[in-house]
Amino acid sequence: MRDEVKTPYGGAVPDTPDPISEAHRQWSARWPEHADHMAAVTSVMRAQQLLLSRIEAVLKPHGLTFAAYEALRLLAFTRTGTLPMGKMGTRLMVHPASVTNVIGRLERRGLVGRAPSPDDRRVVLATITPAGRDLAEEATVALNEAGFGIAALPAERAAEITAALRAVRVSVGELSDE
Amino acid sequence: MRDEVKTPYGGAVPDTPDPISEAHRQWSARWPEHADHMAAVTSVMRAQQLLLSRIEAVLKPHGLTFAAYEALRLLAFTRTGTLPMGKMGTRLMVHPASVTNVIGRLERRGLVGRAPSPDDRRVVLATITPAGRDLAEEATVALNEAGFGIAALPAERAAEITAALRAVRVSVGELSDE
DNA sequence: GGAAACTATTTTAACTTCCAAATATTGGAT
DNA sequence: ATCCAATATTTGGAAGTTAAAATAGTTTCC
Structure with a gap:
């Protein structure tokens, strides 16, 4: 067998x-x-x-893709649980159209709400719901338990990767050299 | 301005x-x-x-995406310029359906030809055309000149990245530890 | 020789990403 | 007050990805 x-x-x-x-x-x-x-x-x-x-x-x-998880986690980590769509795109470093897409799907599942901003009516605010928070927490626990897919890797090795790749981010200009 | x-x-x-x-x-x-x-x-x-x-x-x-470039380069690096679809999937580590997809688009542009294998009629052989070879060469030169997007990074730093990430590939079981 | 099991590829369907082109809305300059 | 330029989001379309099912051809094993 x-x-x-x-x-x-x-x-x-x-x-x-x-x-x-x-x-x-x-x-x-x-x-x-x-x-x-x-x-x-x-x-x-x-x-x-x-x-x-x-x-x-x-x-x-x-029931989450990585993109959906990142969006949900971002909102969950915010004090108010609310963020303008555009801001989410910047933080997640994805195209605005992708944000529309992901939030749309999360909204249909009742994990996120959407409402125009009172201050600037061009702006749309996404807000995580209680159900969304629960799911985000649950998924985060699962990811941690799985060691993000590299549980077998010692923490020092992981840190080396982060350090080595920082050079890429610097070289590309995402980060100031400092 | x-x-x-x-x-x-x-x-x-x-x-x-x-x-x-x-x-x-x-x-x-x-x-x-x-x-x-x-x-x-x-x-x-x-x-x-x-x-x-x-x-x-x-x-x-x-006129190439990265996926298309990789497929073309793989064929160009082969002595005969021919490879079974399945083999391409294995080498590029992508799903068979993706191979069908990419090769289909390259075929429509006359960069690759497609023909059933004489030996095993389940197998489809993809073959790079002269036009495909020219384009692959041209694109490769462009990528080299651009230092693959990290020209600013010293070669030693690049090598460190490769080394650090090898640990991931080992930990995930893609590579034997050796 | 023929049924059953396995292999190679394609198709279909669901998602995701990005770009480019609308659509609204706001804010500054005249 | 109004016109124009910038900003925020959505829409529509091309690509890529995967999983699952369909198709076709080969092997294996009684």
């Missing part, structure tokens, strides 16, 4: 020992000075894919 | 100095033992978003 783990696709298994080292070698042959950059970018892409797939698996039983 | 860079959304600017440190602080207050994992995962997500947006900006003038 085979085990048949039913991996979601983020868990697909490569057919070479380490596809990234492999690609690095290939690149080195023709563009040696760019091979490290290529490998770093590919690593980020692949890590993101793996992590996202694990996180969504944790969230799925709670 | 303001500069108005017209940032694609990956380039949105946060409104706090470092949103990730911020989140780490928030998390530490309630779930100290998970804060590092949370921050690492968030960093990967954010870095991916930033890099993808820069890379797609480089690719756009050539």
Whole structure:
């Protein structure tokens, strides 16, 4: 009886020992000075894919995608539980259209309410409902218990990743160097 | 005259100095033992978003998305320029349906051809055309020149990222520890 | 030789993202 | 007072993703 783990696709298994080292070698042959950059970018892409797939698996039983979870958590972390749509886009760093989309779906499920701002009628305020708060809390507990998909990774390794990637954010100008 | 860079959304600017440190602080207050994992995962997500947006900006003038570029490059790197659809999915680590999708679009543009395998008629072979090769080469040069979106990052920093993320791939079981 | 099991690809359907183009609303300059 | 430029959100459309089901072809094993 085979085990048949039913991996979601983020868990697909490569057919070479380490596809990234492999690609690095290939690149080195023709563009040696760019091979490290290529490998770093590919690593980020692949890590993101793996992590996202694990996180969504944790969230799925709670009926949330990662995008929905982030939106809900953002509102839950706000004192009043309310934020203008535009502000949410900035904080989550996603396109305004995406915010409209996610909040629309959360609204239909009664997890978030939507109302025009009294101060500026162009602005729409999203507000988390009690049900939304409960779900956010529940999902957060689940994610923590799952160690965000990398429970097996020692905390120091995790911190190294954050540090190494800070350089990317700085280089791209998201962060001031300081 | 303001500069108005017209940032694609990956380039949105946060409104706090470092949103990730911020989140780490928030998390530490309630779930100290998970804060590092949370921050690492968030960093990967954010870095991916930033890099993808820069890379797609480089690719756009050539009429390619990143997914399309990867498929084309994979074929171009093959000696014969031909690969079964399934194999492409494995190599690129994407769902078979995505391969069908991307190859379909490339085929319509004459960059790739498609034909059933003579050996096994379940199998469909994708083959890069001369036009496809030219475009792949052109796009690769552009990406190299742009340093894959992180030209400003010293090669050593790039290598650190690859090393740090290898731990994720190992922890998730994509790679054997060796 | 034929039924059953497995494999490869495509289709369908549900989501997500982003961009570009409306639509409103506000606020500043004349 | 009004016109014009900026701002906030939504809509519509192209792409990409995955899961699940449908189709077709191959193998395996009595």
